[in-house]
Amino acid sequence: MSGTKTIIDAQNGKTFEVPEEMLQSGSLIIIDSRNGKKYSVPVTNGTIRAMDFRQMKISDDDFGLMTYDPAFLNTASCRSAITFIDGDKGLLRYRGYPIEQLAEKSSFLEVAYLLIYGSLPTKTEFEEWSHNIVHHTMLHENTKKLMEGFNRDAHPMGMFISSVGALSSLYPDAKNIFDKDLRQLQIYRLLGKMPTIAAYCYRHRQGLPYVYPDNTLSYTGNFLSMMFKMTELKYKLNPVLEHALDVLFILHADHEQNCSANVMRSVGSSQADPFVSLAAASAALYGPLHGGANEQVLHMLNDIGSKENVAAYVKRVKEGEVRLMGFGHRVYKNYDPRAKYIKEIADKVFEVTGRSRLIDIALELERIALQEEYFITRKLYPNVDFYSGIIYQAMGFPTDAFTVLFAIARTAGWLAQWQELILDQEQKISRPRQMYVGEGKRDYIEVKKRE
Numbered sequence: 429m430s431g432t433k434t435i436i437d438a439q440n441g442k443t444f445e446v447p448e449e450m451l452q453s454g455s456l457i458i459i460d461s462r463n464g465k466k467y468s469v470p471v472t473n474g475t476i477r478a479m480d481f482r483q484m485k486i487s488d489d490d491f492g493l494m495t496y497d498p499a500f501l502n503t504a505s506c507r508s509a510i511t512f513i514d515g516d517k518g519l520l521r522y523r524g525y526p527i528e529q530l531a532e533k534s535s536f537l538e539v540a541y542l543l544i545y546g547s548l549p550t551k552t553e554f555e556e557w558s559h560n561i562v563h564h565t566m567l568h569e570n571t572k573k574l575m576e577g578f579n580r581d582a583h584p585m586g587m588f589i590s591s592v593g594a595l596s597s598l599y600p601d602a603k604n605i606f607d608k609d610l611r612q613l614q615i616y617r618l619l620g621k622m623p624t625i626a627a628y629c630y631r632h633r634q635g636l637p638y639v640y641p642d643n644t645l646s647y648t649g650n651f652l653s654m655m656f657k658m659t660e661l662k663y664k665l666n667p668v669l670e671h672a673l674d675v676l677f678i679l680h681a682d683h684e685q686n687c688s689a690n691v692m693r694s695v696g697s698s699q700a701d702p703f704v705s706l707a708a709a710s711a712a713l714y715g716p717l718h719g720g721a722n723e724q725v726l727h728m729l730n731d732i733g734s735k736e737n738v739a740a741y742v743k744r745v746k747e748g749e750v751r752l753m754g755f756g757h758r759v760y761k762n763y764d765p766r767a768k769y770i771k772e773i774a775d776k777v778f779e780v781t782g783r784s785r786l787i788d789i790a791l792e793l794e795r796i797a798l799q800e801e802y803f804i805t806r807k808l809y810p811n812v813d814f815y816s817g818i819i820y821q822a823m824g825f826p827t828d829a830f831t832v833l834f835a836i837a838r839t840a841g842w843l844a845q846w847q848e849l850i851l852d853q854e855q856k857i858s859r860p861r862q863m864y865v866g867e868g869k870r871d872y873i874e875v876k877k878r879e
C-alpha cells in the first residue's frame with residue numbers, strides 16, 4: 429500500500445497530502461481548490477496538454493476547464509521538427525543546422541530542400557530539385573493578363589497575394605493534398621513562380637515589359653534579371669549582390685510558428701489547397717507588425733532624416749507615441765541572430781552600391797536604443813527587419829516591394845510547415861475555443877419598439 433506525500437504550494441506555502449502514486453516523475457499535480465480534487469497531468473517536452481484540463485469539473489454538466497491564451501503567448505500549437513529558436517540565447521537553427529553556418533555555406537534552394545525534407549540533399553537530389561524548380565518558373569499567360577488589371581500604383585503585396593491565390597484556379601490538381609507526387613508538384617510550382625510573380629508586380633508598376641525567366645541563371649540571379657533587365661540580351665549580374673540576396677533569402681526562409689506560418693497551418697488544416705493557403709499566409713506577412721515591418725523601417729528612417737534627430741525619436745518611442753519599427757520580437761529576448769548577420773551583409777553590398785545614408789541613422793538608433801532603460805528592461809533588440817530594408821533599397825528595390833522579397837523567401841518555410849501539418853496524424857482542423865463574454869439570452873424587439 430502506498431502512502432501519501434506532503435506537497436508545498438509554491439504560491440502560498442500551504443501544505444497538501446498527495447497519494448504517492450500521483451507523483452510519477454514528469455507529471456504536474458493539480459489541486460482544484462473548488463472541490464479539493466487532485467489530478468496528475470503528464471509533462472512532455474516541457475508542455476502539458478490543454479485537453480487534460482477538460483476533466484477538471486465541478487459538476488457533471490460542467491464543460492471542464494479550458495486554457496485562455498490570447499495571441500498564443502504560451503501555447504504550442506504543434507510538434508515541429510523544422511526550426512528551433514532559443515529566444516533568450518538568440519539562437520536559430522533550421523533542422524538542427526545553425527543559421528550562421530547555412531548563411532555562410534549553403535544556398536537558398538538547398539535550404540528550401542532542407543526545410544521541406546529534413547536533410548541536406550545529395551548532389552543528385554539537389555540537381556533534380558533545382559531543375560524542377562527552375563522548370564516551373566513560367567507563369568501561365570492568363571496570370572500575366574490578370575496582373576495587367578491592377579492599378580499602376582497598386583501595392584505590390586496586394587498584387588502578390590491576389591496573384592498567388594489566383595494560381596489555385598489554374599491548378600485544380602492542387603486540391604489533392606494527400607497525394608505525395610501532386611504535393612511535390614505544387615511545391616515546385618510555388619517555389620518556382622514566386623519570384624516571377626514578384627518581378628511582374630514590379631514591372632507592371634514601372635510600366636515596363638515583363639521579363640521571362642532565364643533558366644540558365646541561379647534562383648536569385650533569375651529573379652534579379654526578371655526585375656531589372658532592360659534591352660540587353662542577357663542581364664549582367666553582379667555576383668556580390670546575387671549572393672547577398674541569396675543569403676537574405678536564407679535568413680528569411682523560416683521562423684517556426686510566426687503569425688504567417690500559423691495562418692498557413694490554420695488555412696491548410698481545413699484542407700484548402702497550398703496556393704490559397706499561401707496567399708493567406710502572405711496576407712498575414714503583409715501586416716506592419718510582421719513582414720511589413722521592413723517597409724515601415726525605411727519610412728521611419730526617412731522620417732527621422734538625420735542622426736541628430738535620433739534621440740528625439742527615441743524619446744517619442746519611450747513616451748508610447750510611436751513604435752521603433754524593426755525592434756522587438758515575441759520570441760527573441762536577445763539580439764536576433766539574423767539581424768546580426770544582415771549587418772555584415774550590408775557592408776559587402778555597400779562596397780558595390782555605395783553606402784546608404786540611412787545606415788548611419790539606423791546604427792545611431794540602435795546605439796541609443798540599446799543603452800536606454802526602456803529597451804533594456806523590455807529586452808527589445810533589432811530584429812530581421814531592421815537592416816534588411818536598407819540593403820534592399822541599396823540594391824535598387826523599391827520600398828513597398830520589401831515585404832514581397834520576404835514572401836519569396838518565406839515560401840520555403842510556409843511549404844515546410846504546411847507539409848508537416850498535412851502529414852501530422854495528431855492535427856485536425858484548426859479551431860480555437862473562446863470565453864463567451866457577451867449578453868445572455870434576450871428576446872428580439874421589433875424595430876418600432878426599440879428605444
Ligand code: CMC
Nearest residue numbers: 717718719721751752753754755756757758806811812813
Ligand atoms: N517599439 C517600442 N516598444 C515596443 C516595441 C517597439 N518596436 N516592441 C515592443 N515594445 C514594447 C511594448 O510597448 C510593450 O511595452 P509595455 O510592456 O510597456 O506595454 C513591451 O515592449 C512588450 O511588447 P508586446 O507588444 O507585448 O510584444 P509582442 O511580443 O506582442 O510583439 C512585436 C512583438 C514584434 C509585434 C513588437 O515587438 C513590435 O511591434 N515590433 C515592431 C514591429 C516589427 O519590427 N516587427 C517585425 C518582427 S520580426 C520579423 C517577423 O517575424 O515578422
